[in-house]
Amino acid sequence: MSLTWTQIDLVSGIINSGRGTGNKGRAIVPMIPELRAEMARAASIRTTDNVIEYRG
Incomplete structure (x- = not known):
C-alpha cells in the first residue's frame, strides 16, 4: 500500500486509505x-x- 499525505486528514484526525x-x-x-x-x-x-519516504 502506498500511503500519501492526501489520505491523511490532520484536522479530522483520520487516515483514509x-x-x-x-x-x-x-x-x-x-x-x-x-x-x-x-x-x-x-x-x-x-x-x-x-508518507513513508524511501531512505527517509
Whole structure:
C-alpha cells in the first residue's frame, strides 16, 4: 500500500486509505492524539507526497 499525505486528514484526525477495487472498501482509521501529533510533525518536514519516504 502506498500511503500519501492526501489520505491523511490532520484536522479530522483520520487516515483514509481510499477506495478499494470492486465492492471492497478500504479502511478509514481514526488517529489517537499521539499519532496525530507525530503525523503533524512529519507533515511539516516532508519532502515527498508519500508518507513513508524511501531512505527517509
